[in-house]
Each structure stands twice: as C-alpha cells, then as structure tokens.
Amino acid sequence: xxxxxxxxxxxxxxxxxxxxxxxxxxxxxxxxxxxxxxxxxxxxxxxxxxxxxxxxxxxxxxxxxxxxxxxxxxxxxxxxxxxxxxxxxxxxxxxxxxxxxxxxxxxxxxxxxxxxxxxxxxxxxxxxxxxxxxxxxxxxxxxxxxxxxxxxxxxxxxxxxxxxxxxxxxxxxxxxxxxxxxxxxxxxxxxxxxxxxxxxxxxxxxxxxxxxxxxxxxxxxxxxxxxxxxxxxxxxxxxxxxxxxxxxxxxxxxxxxxxxxxxxxxxxxxxxxxxxxxxxxxxxxxxxxxxxxxxxxxxxxxxxxxxxxxxxxxxxxxxxxxxx
Amino acid sequence: xxxxxxxxxxxxxxxxxxxxxxxxxxxxxxxxxxxxxxxxxxxxxxxxxxxxxxxxxxxxxxxxxxxxxxxxxxxxxxxxxxxxxxxxxxxxxxxxxxxxxxxxxxxxxxxxxxxxxxxxxxxxxxxxxxxxxxxxxxxxxxxxxxxxxxxxxxxxxxxxxxxxxxxxxxxxxxxxxxxxxxxxxxxxxxxxxxxxxxxxxxxxxxxxxxxxxxxxxxxxxxxxxxxxxxxxxxxxxxxxxxxxxxxxxxxxxxxxx
Amino acid sequence: xxxxxxxxxxxxxxxxxxxxxxxxxxxxxxxxxxxxxxxxxxxxxxxxxxxxxxxxxxxxxxxxxxxxxxxxxxxxxxxxxxxxxxxxxxxxxxxxxxxxxxxxxxxxxxxxxxxxxxxxxxxxxxxxxxxxxxxxxxxxxxxxxxxxxxxxxxxxxxxxxxxxxxxxxxxxxxxxxxxxxxxxxxxxxxxxxxxxxxxxxxxxxxxxxxxxxxxxxxxxxxxxxxxxxxxxxxxxxxxxxxxxxxxxxxxxxxxxxxxxxxxxxxxxxxxxxxxxxxxxxxxxxxxxxxxx
Numbered sequence: 001x002x003x004x005x006x007x008x009x010x011x012x013x014x015x016x017x018x019x020x021x022x023x024x025x026x027x028x029x030x031x032x033x034x035x036x037x038x039x040x041x042x043x044x045x046x047x048x049x050x051x052x053x054x055x056x057x058x059x060x061x062x063x064x065x066x067x068x069x070x071x072x073x074x075x076x077x078x079x080x081x082x083x084x085x086x087x088x089x090x091x092x093x094x095x096x097x098x099x100x101x102x103x104x105x106x107x108x109x110x111x112x113x114x115x116x117x118x119x120x121x122x123x124x125x126x127x128x129x130x131x132x133x134x135x136x137x138x139x140x141x142x143x144x145x146x147x148x149x150x151x152x153x154x155x156x157x158x159x160x161x162x163x164x165x166x167x168x169x170x171x172x173x174x175x176x177x178x179x180x181x182x183x184x185x186x187x188x189x190x191x192x193x194x195x196x197x198x199x200x201x202x203x204x205x206x207x208x209x210x211x212x213x214x215x216x217x218x219x220x221x222x223x224x225x226x227x228x229x230x231x232x233x234x235x236x237x238x239x240x241x242x243x244x245x246x247x248x249x250x251x252x253x254x255x256x257x258x259x260x261x262x263x264x265x266x267x268x269x270x271x272x273x274x275x276x277x278x279x280x281x282x283x284x285x286x287x288x289x290x291x292x293x294x295x296x297x298x299x300x301x302x303x304x305x306x307x308x309x310x311x312x313x314x315x316x317x318x319x320x321x322x323x324x
Numbered sequence: 325x326x327x328x329x330x331x332x333x334x335x336x337x338x339x340x341x342x343x344x345x346x347x348x349x350x351x352x353x354x355x356x357x358x359x360x361x362x363x364x365x366x367x368x369x370x371x372x373x374x375x376x377x378x379x380x381x382x383x384x385x386x387x388x389x390x391x392x393x394x395x396x397x398x399x400x401x402x403x404x405x406x407x408x409x410x411x412x413x414x415x416x417x418x419x420x421x422x423x424x425x426x427x428x429x430x431x432x433x434x435x436x437x438x439x440x441x442x443x444x445x446x447x448x449x450x451x452x453x454x455x456x457x458x459x460x461x462x463x464x465x466x467x468x469x470x471x472x473x474x475x476x477x478x479x480x481x482x483x484x485x486x487x488x489x490x491x492x493x494x495x496x497x498x499x500x501x502x503x504x505x506x507x508x509x510x511x512x513x514x515x516x517x518x519x520x521x522x523x524x525x526x527x528x529x530x531x532x533x534x535x536x537x538x539x540x541x542x543x544x545x546x547x548x549x550x551x552x553x554x555x556x557x558x559x560x561x562x563x564x565x566x567x568x569x570x571x572x573x574x575x576x577x578x579x580x581x
Numbered sequence: 582x583x584x585x586x587x588x589x590x591x592x593x594x595x596x597x598x599x600x601x602x603x604x605x606x607x608x609x610x611x612x613x614x615x616x617x618x619x620x621x622x623x624x625x626x627x628x629x630x631x632x633x634x635x636x637x638x639x640x641x642x643x644x645x646x647x648x649x650x651x652x653x654x655x656x657x658x659x660x661x662x663x664x665x666x667x668x669x670x671x672x673x674x675x676x677x678x679x680x681x682x683x684x685x686x687x688x689x690x691x692x693x694x695x696x697x698x699x700x701x702x703x704x705x706x707x708x709x710x711x712x713x714x715x716x717x718x719x720x721x722x723x724x725x726x727x728x729x730x731x732x733x734x735x736x737x738x739x740x741x742x743x744x745x746x747x748x749x750x751x752x753x754x755x756x757x758x759x760x761x762x763x764x765x766x767x768x769x770x771x772x773x774x775x776x777x778x779x780x781x782x783x784x785x786x787x788x789x790x791x792x793x794x795x796x797x798x799x800x801x802x803x804x805x806x807x808x809x810x811x812x813x814x815x816x817x818x819x820x821x822x823x824x825x826x827x828x829x830x831x832x833x834x835x836x837x838x839x840x841x842x843x844x845x846x847x848x849x850x851x852x853x854x855x856x857x858x859x860x861x862x863x864x865x866x867x868x869x870x871x872x873x
Binding site: 194198 | 373374375394395396399400404405407411412413414415416420423424425427428430432433434436437438439440444447448451471484487488491
Binding site: 054101105107108113115117119120123124126127237277278279282283284285288295 | 688809
C-alpha cells in the first residue's frame, strides 16, 4: 500500500527500537515522552500545518485531558478508561465552544486569542486548588490497565504510547487523503475560493480544532497515568510554544515532520543538559533561527530540495508564503 | 431567467460602488459585464458570491434568493466562480485543486474520511474521475500530477476554471479570465469559454479585453460608476453612443467570426 | 471603603502606566512593521535589570545608570529588528510571532545567565517616605511613574505629529512602497521605531522597578498584558494603546483588591478575548475593510 508506506516504516521503527536496544533509558523513557509529544504535534499539525490556523494555547487541551483523568481517578475513584473518555469529552466540548468565536479571527488576533485562552486555562488550573490541587498538582494517580494488565513500567508505557501514536498517525493520514482533508487544505490555500467550492469554512475550522483538541486530551490522559502526577507547570504557555515549535521545526503540513519535530525537541533538553544554564538561551536562539532560515521546517526544506533537484521549483508556494 | 438583480446598491464608506442596478441573465448565454476600473464589476461578483452583502436590492438565482446566504451555500445552489487575483490552492497538486471543486458533489464526511470505508473509497474514485474530466476539458490533462505551484500563469488561469467547472455549476462567474494572457492564450481562452457555454453552462464574464468580449459574448451589460449605462447584444453595445463616449472611445472595429 | 477604592485606583494608575508604555511600544512597532513584538516585555525587564546591575554595590550613580540601561535596551531593540525580523522576509504572521517569541525567550535566557533567578529592585528615586492625601498613601515613586509616563507619552505624541522623522515613520506604516518612492529609507525608519519602543519599555522598567521588584522572567506577563492593552485600545492606535494600558491597570487593580487577587492575571486575557470577540477594533481603533 503505497499510501501508507510512511506509516509502515514508522511501525517497523517503533517495534524495532526496543528490540534492538532492550532496556535502554533513551528509548523507553525519552522515547515515551517523545511519543506523547508526537501525538500532540500530529494533532496540532492538522490545525496549523494543514488547515493553516494558529494555536498558541494548545497545551490547555493537553492539560484538560490530564486533569480530567487525574481528578476523576484520584478524587472520585473512576475507572481510568472512563476518566480518559471524560477527558476527551471535556477537551472536545471546550474546543467546540470556543472554536466559532476564536476561529473567526485571523492572523495576529487568532494567535493572541488562542494564547489568551491557554493562559486563562493555566491560571484556572493553578487557582482552583480545591479541585486541582493548585500549584502542587495531583499525585498518586492510579495506573492504567488493559484487561487487568497494569501499565506500570517504562517498557509497557512505550508500547501503549507507540500504539496510540500509530493509531493517531493512521487517522491523520486517512483524514488528509480525503474529501475532508482536501477541504481543510483548501481552507489554508485560499479561504474564499474554498468557500466558493461549497466548503463550510467555519464548520471545517471548528472540526479540525476539535480534532486537534481531542488528540491533545488523549495525550493528556495518557500523560497523567504515565507520570502518576500532574501539575500546572506541564501545561503552561511555554509548553504551548514548545508544541508550536515542534510542528514548525518538523515542517508544517507533514505528519511525519511533526513527529520529527517532537522527537528533536524532546531530545534537545537531554542534549543541553551539559549547557544547563544556557538551555533557555539556546532554545530561544533555535526558535529564531528556524523561523528565519528554515520557515518551512525540515520536512519543507527536504521537499524543496527534492523538487529543485527535479528542476521543478517554479513559483514559491507552500506554507512559507501567505497564499492570497 | 437564471439570474435576476433588481435595485442592487452597495457602498463602502462614502464610496458608492453599485447604485440601483437591475439586470437579467437568461440561461445558456455568455453574458459579459464591462466598464471602466472602479465601475463596480468585482463588487458585483462579490455580492453574487455572498462575500459582500448589498445594502439594498434583490438577487435571485434559479428562483432562490441569494442575499443573506453564505458563500458556501450559494456555491451549492449551482454558482461557481474564478477570481481576478488567482485563488489557487498552491499547497496542493493540480488534480487535488480540481478535486476540491467536486466538494459539493460528494458526501463523505469526517467519519468516512477517518475510517476509509469502502463507500468513501468508491466516491474518491468518482471524484478523481470527475476532476480528470474537468482538467481534460481545459486542456490540462497532462499536468495532473504536478504541484499547482509549478504551473505557469496561463495554465493557472485555466486550472481555476477547471476547478470551478468540476462543481458542475449552472452559472459560472469568470472574473477577468484573460488578464495577463498573451494573444495565443487569449484565443484559447475564447475557445474555452465557448465550449463552456456549449455545455449548457451560463457564463457571467467580467473582462477588459474588448476583443474577447465582443467575440465571445451573447449579451453585454455596460456599467459606469456602479450604474447601468447600456445593455444588449455586442452589436447594439458597440453602436451605443453613450458607451462609445464613456468607455470604448470613438469608433472601433472588431473582427467578428 | 472609598479610601480603599481610591487606594486601588492609585495602584491601578501606577500599574496602568507601565502597561501603557508597553502597549505604546507594541503599537509603534505594529504600525511601522505589522509585527506583533512579543519581546516587548523583555525590553522592560532588560531596562530594569541593566540599571540594577549598574547601580549594584558601589556601582554607577542612578541617573547615568538609567541612561546606560535605556541605551543598552535600545541597542537590543535595534538588533532585534536588524537580525531577527528583517532577515525573515515574506514570512507568515505565525512566523513573525514565533520569531519574537524566540527573541523573548532568548533575552530571558540571557538575563538568566547574567543575573540568575533572584529578584531585584532599584532604589527609590526620591526616598520612600509616603505622601498622605487624606486616608490614602502614595509613594514618591508612584508619582515618578505616573509623571514619567505622562512625559514620555506626550513626547511620543509630539514626535509622531510634529517632527519630520515621526511622520516619516507613520508614512511607512500606511504604505511602505509609497514611502520608499518619496525617498524615505524604510529600513532606517523601522530601526527608529524599534529603538523607540525599546526605549519606552526600558523607561517603564526603570520607573516601576523600585516598587514592583523585577527578575529575569518578569517580562513575559508584562509583554502579554501590554499586548492585551494595545488590543483593548485599538491595535495600531498609539494613544488608544496608552488608554488601553491605563484601563487595564485600573481594572486589574480594582478586581484584585475587591474580588480576588489570585485570578488577577487572568483579567488581562479575559479582556483580550472579549475585545477580540465583540469589538476587534478595540476602543479607539478603526475597523478596516479587506479587498478580495
């Protein structure tokens, strides 16, 4: 199946890594982290890369999923899977409610509105101490289990996250290669023309926003059970920026690019551990450098390279340029 | 009458773009709208496609009121459009651009897309076929696999037309299709517009190239400062002294085939 | 009760003055280059921290320290324009926002490196003896903030309306191509705009830091709230931005005092969302029509 070539490669890679390097910290722990962020990045990429919208508050949905799972399992004794479902409903619902007003905005205003939303959610998480445990967060979150088999080791978490990632990627690939996917990409390409082709642009934006929120909520619930602990720090404005960076770095409108971005940015702190004091500085510098020199991201850069080698680089289209 | 407009008025701030305009477009014709820059032609198109809302007046398309409907709803009534400033989806391939044109003819929703049900795959095949037909009609069949960003300007103009045609519209609004085309390309465009009309599609054409307008139109509406200056067959409009004074500037002869 | 409210109002005006200067800086850069500079808050932080660093210990006396700090921040502003924004030609809106966020993080990292995580303050300019107006107390520094802001705002207003340089910058914001055609060096105008914004931010920082201490990450919230204030006042309207800043400061102070101080940071963003949803052109902005 030519269409799913990339997916199969990813599946083989994910399966092979723990087999080739069993018990490796980088694969199991860092890899799991990267996998979770990859899920987040793939979802955000649908919104930003394909549909051309902006969200600087995506960590909010990550947090809603995480806290839903945390609160319902620790305070109300819910079954983790039910709590996960509730987290999805919460993320989806909140996204649906704010989608129409927010996505009517464009450019700077859209960016800042999503940023404002993200910060408000973060502040609520910090302030509603009674419910959320405030800045100290919630601990002792019970583990997730599948048919009685508890997911309580790094290896098992790697497996769960890898499978979830593959599922999310499959859905994303299916979506993009469909009438709905084309409608979303048309939205990005030329919104007025998209409407003229019968596409309900407001509805489409809402739909992709909710989808991205759902993937983030899912990742959040998994995160809560994996860490067995949540605190507002994991869902701050800074995390939202990291998510956007992953999508941009990997290359927008590329699902695999988003995964690459997530992996690179998760590895970065590990590499920068040496330069601990410089970490913030370097991150800021990287952000600026990518956007200045490689605004299409790595995937976009590779695409351009490929096309120019085929001698076909004509008008510069794609995401690095505002289309009409 | 396919399209009826009465009393259309639209102002922006202090500027009146369209003033109390009436016209009727019968089905199956090539109906051109001409006038100097600023006469309100693109504003008219934007009102027809639901991008602007007229301040006053009525617009009826195939018996349905257009005013108050969103652009995508108007599109689903059977009205499609090309744009003065190319609105190509540069982030997609040539074929995909036209497949978007088929959006309103298809049904698969989110669930079908995510799960890739057999029905969805069959519909995708049909969409691909429809898109291919539209591309062939516009002489772009050989460029299906290319990225839209690779195409030269003339091909892009035709791509927009192919995309609009893929929707099988009853009325096609063409906003300056010959802009920026050289003589050969303009000749090809003339042929294309005629082929479109021969398919039974009504064409509403805004164009500055008077040669093209005179050769391809069945009726012409002349606008000046947002109002109707003249309306009739090309011969009638050419001979109208007011039109000559305002726009064509003296006696002009056009080769008519 | 009324005394309490008056007290909150005074705090609010002080706070609002800082927001006003930050918002003004936003508006100037946005007007000149269509860029939302999310590093604006870092100018405030850098101005304050540099001044503090210079006056520390047996260091430089206050006035020269302030001047140098402001100058240093202006240079940072110029470098931001020249090395981060200008090279990214033809980039999308998301792109410029991310660049300025990157710059803001970078500057924060720099401050962290140079001065660590501690909080600092400048000494009060003219002593700390409170001034009593009835039942309400005022610090001399409050007057410095309010007065300084008023002077700066007036100066900026005169600059844009009375000087050739100021008008040239306005010309660039209206129509870059036309400005170039009449011989205006757009590149230089952009530099002036960024330098000016940085100066305003640095002054805001220097004025207010004796009262509200500062640290390496004080810039983020300030920048974001300043942006909210600019939107509230009407994006692109400099005096509107000033008004927006004052309004925001007042609302925040009153809400924090009368309702709850935990959520006070949220206020700026709730206001932002409300403005964007209900009246995107803000209090004093002009609604613009787009040509298709």
